[in-house]
Amino acid sequence: MHLTSLSVWAATWLAGQTIALDLTVSKTGGNASSPLLYGIMFEDINNSGDGGIHGQVLRNNGFQGTSPGLTAYAAVGNVNITQDTSNPVSSAITSSLKVSVPSGTTGYVGFANTGYNGVPVLATTYSNSFYIKGAYSGTVNLRLVGTSSGIVYADHNITVTSTAAKFTSYETSFESSQADDANNEWQLRFDASKVAGKSLNFGLVQLFPPTYKSRTNGLRNDVASFLAEIKPSFLRFPGGNNLEGASPSNRWKWNETIGAVVNRPGRQGDWTYANTDALGLDEYLYWCEDMGMEPVLAIWDGLSLGGGIVTGSALNPYIDDVLDELEYVLGSTSTQYGALRAKNGRSEPWPVKYIEIGNEDNESDGCSTYASRFTAFYDAIHAQYPDLTIITSTTSSSCLPTTLPDGVMTDIHHYLSPDSFVAQFDEFDNYSRDHPILVGEYASTTGNDGSTTYWSYMQGSCAEAVYMIGLERNSDVVQMASFAPLLEHFDLAEWSPDLFGLDSSPDSITGSTSYYVQKMFSTNRGTTILPVTSSGDFGPVYWVASVSDEQVYYVKLANYGSTAENVTITVAGTTHGSLELLTGGETVSNYPHDISITPTTSTVSGNGTFKVSLPAWAVAVLAVS
Ligand SMILES: *[C@@H]1O[C@H](CO)[C@@H](O)[C@H](O)[C@H]1NC(C)=O
Numbered sequence: 333m334h335l336t337s338l339s340v341w342a343a344t345w346l347a348g349q350t351i352a353l354d355l356t357v358s359k360t361g362g363n364a365s366s367p368l369l370y371g372i373m374f375e376d377i378n379n380s381g382d383g384g385i386h387g388q389v390l391r392n393n394g395f396q397g398t399s400p401g402l403t404a405y406a407a408v409g410n411v412n413i414t415q416d417t418s419n420p421v422s423s424a425i426t427s428s429l430k431v432s433v434p435s436g437t438t439g440y441v442g443f444a445n446t447g448y449n450g451v452p453v454l455a456t457t458y459s460n461s462f463y464i465k466g467a468y469s470g471t472v473n474l475r476l477v478g479t480s481s482g483i484v485y486a487d488h489n490i491t492v493t494s495t496a497a498k499f500t501s502y503e504t505s506f507e508s509s510q511a512d513d514a515n516n517e518w519q520l521r522f523d524a525s526k527v528a529g530k531s532l533n534f535g536l537v538q539l540f541p542p543t544y545k546s547r548t549n550g551l552r553n554d555v556a557s558f559l560a561e562i563k564p565s566f567l568r569f570p571g572g573n574n575l576e577g578a579s580p581s582n583r584w585k586w587n588e589t590i591g592a593v594v595n596r597p598g599r600q601g602d603w604t605y606a607n608t609d610a611l612g613l614d615e616y617l618y619w620c621e622d623m624g625m626e627p628v629l630a631i632w633d634g635l636s637l638g639g640g641i642v643t644g645s646a647l648n649p650y651i652d653d654v655l656d657e658l659e660y661v662l663g664s665t666s667t668q669y670g671a672l673r674a675k676n677g678r679s680e681p682w683p684v685k686y687i688e689i690g691n692e693d694n695e696s697d698g699c700s701t702y703a704s705r706f707t708a709f710y711d712a713i714h715a716q717y718p719d720l721t722i723i724t725s726t727t728s729s730s731c732l733p734t735t736l737p738d739g740v741m742t743d744i745h746h747y748l749s750p751d752s753f754v755a756q757f758d759e760f761d762n763y764s765r766d767h768p769i770l771v772g773e774y775a776s777t778t779g780n781d782g783s784t785t786y787w788s789y790m791q792g793s794c795a796e797a798v799y800m801i802g803l804e805r806n807s808d809v810v811q812m813a814s815f816a817p818l819l820e821h822f823d824l825a826e827w828s829p830d831l832f833g834l835d836s837s838p839d840s841i842t843g844s845t846s847y848y849v850q851k852m853f854s855t856n857r858g859t860t861i862l863p864v865t866s867s868g869d870f871g872p873v874y875w876v877a878s879v880s881d882e883q884v885y886y887v888k889l890a891n892y893g894s895t896a897e898n899v900t901i902t903v904a905g906t907t908h909g910s911l912e913l914l915t916g917g918e919t920v921s922n923y924p925h926d927i928s929i930t931p932t933t934s935t936v937s938g939n940g941t942f943k944v945s946l947p948a949w950a951v952a953v954l955a956v957s
C-alpha cells in the first residue's frame with residue numbers, strides 16, 4: 333500500500349462521492365510554534381554510547397566498571413592473557429592486558445578484541461591506537477579478521493620501540509575491506525621470538541571508523557549521519573537514569589568525563605554495564621554544535637537510583653560541583669574551569685542555555701525533597717547565571733515548590749500504550765501557559781493489551797504521531813519534545829523499543845517506524861501553527877497545520893484507525909507541493925536487515941485543494957505552497 337493507493341488530485345471529484353473529512357487551513361491567526369520543538373534525548377542505555385554512537389568500537393578497553401574481567405579479549409596464538417592491575421596505564425585506567433609468551437614460541441602472537449558482539453568491519457579507513465609496555469623493538473601487526481572465517485579484511489604493520497620502564501602510545505591508521513557480517517575481531521600481534529619466556533602489557537586499545545565531522549574521539553559517522561537526518565533541534569543529556577548513579581558516589585561526574593581519554597576512569601553505568609565516558613561532556617557539546625542542536629544539560633541534584641538521597645546542607649558540595657561544571661562550560665578562559673576547558677581544546681565557551689535539575693525526581697522517593705533540592709540548585713545557578721533557563725525534572729506539582737520562579741520550564745515523561753497516547757492528544761490543550769513544557773521522554777512501549785513492545789510497530793508509531801500533533805498544536809507552551817530512548821545495540825539492549833538501532837554488521841543501522849515519524853515531523857516544520865476548520869472531529873484522523881517563514885504550508889495527518897480515510901485539505905492560493913506518507917499495516921515493524929516501512933514521497937498539485945487518501949494506520953505530511 334504505497335504510492336498506488338495514494339491519490340491526490342485537484343478538487344474536481346465527481347459529485348456524490350463520500351467526503352470523510354474536509355479541512356480548511358486558515359491563513360491568518362494561530363500561535364507561534366517553538367523552533368526547538370523536535371529534539372532528541374540521549375543517555376548511555378542499551379550500549380547506545382559505547383558500542384553505539386560513539387566512534388570507538390573495541391570493548392572493555394580500559395577494564396572499567398565493576399567486573400570487567402577479560403570481556404571481549406582473546407589470546408591469539410600460544411600466549412596467556414590476564415588483566416594486570418600492577419601495570420596501570422594511568423591513574424584513571426588502572427589495568428592493562430598482560431600477554432605472556434611461553435619460552436620457545438615463534439611466529440606472530442598477541443591478542444584479539446571482539447568489540448561489542450563483533451567489530452564493525454567496513455570498507456573504510458580506521459584509526460587505531462594502543463599503549464604498550466615491556467621490552468620490544470620490532471613489528472606490531474594490526475588486523476581486522478573474521479573470527480570464524482579467518483578472512484583478513486585489514487592487515488597493517490607498524491614498527492614500535494617499547495621499554496619496560498613505562499607505557500608508550502602508538503597511533504596509526506589503515507584501510508579495510510568490508511566484512512559480510514558482525515563476526516569479526518581486531519587483532520594486535522607481535523613477533524613471539526622476541527618476547528619468548530617474557531610478557532608485554534597493552535592498554536587502552538582504541539579503534540575508530542570515520543567520525544562525524546572528523547572529530548577526534550568523535551561519534552561514528554554512519555550512525556551520527558543517520559541521526560542527523562532527523563534534523564533534531566536540541567539534545568537532552570547525559571540522562572536519564574544514567575545521570576543518577578546507583579549511589580551518590582556512582583553518579584555521572586562531569587569532571588571525570590573531560591580531557592584525554594586516558595585520564596577518564598569511566599564508571600559502572602546505571603544500565604548494568606561499564607561506561608568508558610569517552611563520550612564525555614565536551615563530546616556531547618561538540619555533538620550539539622556539529623548537529624546544530626541546543627544543548628539541554630542535566631545536572632545531578634542529590635537523587636540516586638539506589639536511594640541515598642542527599643538533602644539540606646549536605647547538598648552544598650554538589651551545588652559547588654555544579655557551579656564548577658557551569659564555569660567549565662560557560663566561563664571565560666580567565667576562570668579556573670574555563671581555563672581547563674581551553675586546555676582541553678575548547679577556548680570558546682559552550683553556548684549552553686538550558687539546564688535541567690535532576691531526572692524524574694517524582695520517582696525513586698525523590699518527590700518529598702525535590703522542592704527543597706530544586707530550590708537550592710536553582711538559587712545558586714540563577715544567582716550566577718540569570719540568563720539560563722532552568723528546567724524541573726517533573727511536572728508533578730506535589731513535588732515542586734508552591735510557586736515556581738518565572739521562566740522555569742517543567743519536564744514530563746510518558747511511556748504508554750498506543751490508545752493511552754491517543755487519549756493524551758489533548759493533554760496540553762487547556763494546560764497552564766505559565767511555564768513552558770519539555771516532554772523530555774516519550775514512546776509507545778506497550779501494546780493496548782499491556783504486552784511489552786520490543787520493536788516499534790505502526791500502530792504505536794501512529795499513536796505517537798497523534799500525540800505529537802497534540803504537542804505541535806500546543807507548541808506555544810510545549811517548547812521541546814524528545815522520544816526516548818534514542819538508540820540501541822540490538823544484541824545488548826535492556827530497554828526496547830528504541831528510536832533506531834544497530835549491531836556490528838555492515839548496513840545494520842535500522843530506523844524504527846517511530847524514527848520515520850520523528851523525521852517526517854521534524855523536517856517539516858512551520859513557524860506558526862494555524863487554525864483549521866474541519867467538517868468532523870478528531871479521531872480516527874488527527875491533524876495540525878502550520879506555515880513556515882518561506883510560506884510553505886504543512887498539514888500533518890495521522891490515521892489512527894483500521895480503515896482508509898479520505899481527507900480534503902484546502903489551503904487557499906497554494907498550487908503544488910509534496911506528500912510524504914508512512915504506512916504499512918498495524919503490526920508491521922522494521923527489523924535489522926529487514927526494513928519494510930519507510931516514507932514515500934509524491935508530488936501533488938491542485939488549486940488550493942488537495943485530496944489525500946490515508947491508508948489505515950498512516951502518518952502523512954502534506955507540504956504545499
Ligand atoms: C493558541 O493558543 C491558545 C491558548 O493560548 C488556544 O486557545 C488557541 O487554540 C491556539 N491557537 C491555535 C491555532 O492553536
Ligand SMILES: *[C@@H]1O[C@H](CO)[C@@H](O)[C@H](O)[C@H]1NC(C)=O
Pocket residue numbers: 411412432433434435
Ligand atoms: C598459562 O596459564 C596456565 C593456567 O593458568 C598456566 O598453567 C600456564 O603455565 C600459563 N602459561 C604461561 C606461558 O604463562
Ligand SMILES: *[C@@H]1O[C@H](CO)[C@@H](O)[C@H](O)[C@H]1NC(C)=O
Pocket residue numbers: 471473487488489
Ligand atoms: C608485516 O610484517 C610481517 C613480518 O615482517 C610480514 O610477514 C607481513 O607480510 C607484513 N604485513 C604487511 C601487511 O605488510
Ligand SMILES: *[C@@H]1O[C@H](CO)[C@@H](O)[C@H](O)[C@H]1NC(C)=O
Pocket residue numbers: 587588653
Ligand atoms: C571532580 O570534582 C570533585 C568535586 O569537586 C573532586 O573531589 C574530584 O577530585 C574531581 N575529580 C577530578 C578527576 O578532578
Ligand SMILES: *[C@@H]1O[C@H](CO)[C@@H](O)[C@H](O)[C@H]1NC(C)=O
Pocket residue numbers: 694695726727728743744745746747
Ligand atoms: C512521574 O511523572 C511521570 C510523568 O512525567 C508519570 O508518568 C509518572 O507516573 C510519575 N511517577 C510517579 C511515581 O508519580
Ligand SMILES: *[C@@H]1O[C@H](CO)[C@@H](O)[C@H](O)[C@H]1NC(C)=O
Pocket residue numbers: 758759761762
Ligand atoms: C478544554 O477546555 C474546553 C473549553 O472549556 C473544553 O471543551 C475541553 O473539554 C477541555 N479539554 C480538556 C482536555 O480538558
Ligand SMILES: *[C@@H]1O[C@H](CO)[C@@H](O)[C@H](O)[C@H]1NC(C)=O
Pocket residue numbers: 349350351352896897898945
Ligand atoms: C476515497 O476516495 C476514493 C476515490 O474517490 C474512493 O474510491 C474511496 O471509496 C474513498 N474511500 C473512503 C473511505 O471514503
Ligand SMILES: *[C@@H]1O[C@H](CO)[C@@H](O)[C@H](O)[C@H]1NC(C)=O
Pocket residue numbers: 939
Ligand atoms: C482556481 O480557483 C480559482 C478560485 O476558486 C478560480 O478562479 C480559478 O479559475 C481556478 N483555476 C483553475 C486552473 O482551476
Ligand SMILES: CC(=O)N[C@H]1CO[C@H](CO)[C@@H](O)[C@@H]1O
Pocket residue numbers: 603604823824825826
Ligand atoms: C541482551 C542482553 O544483554 N540483555 C540484558 C540487558 O540488561 C538487562 C538488565 O538491565 C538484562 O535483564 C538483559 O538480559
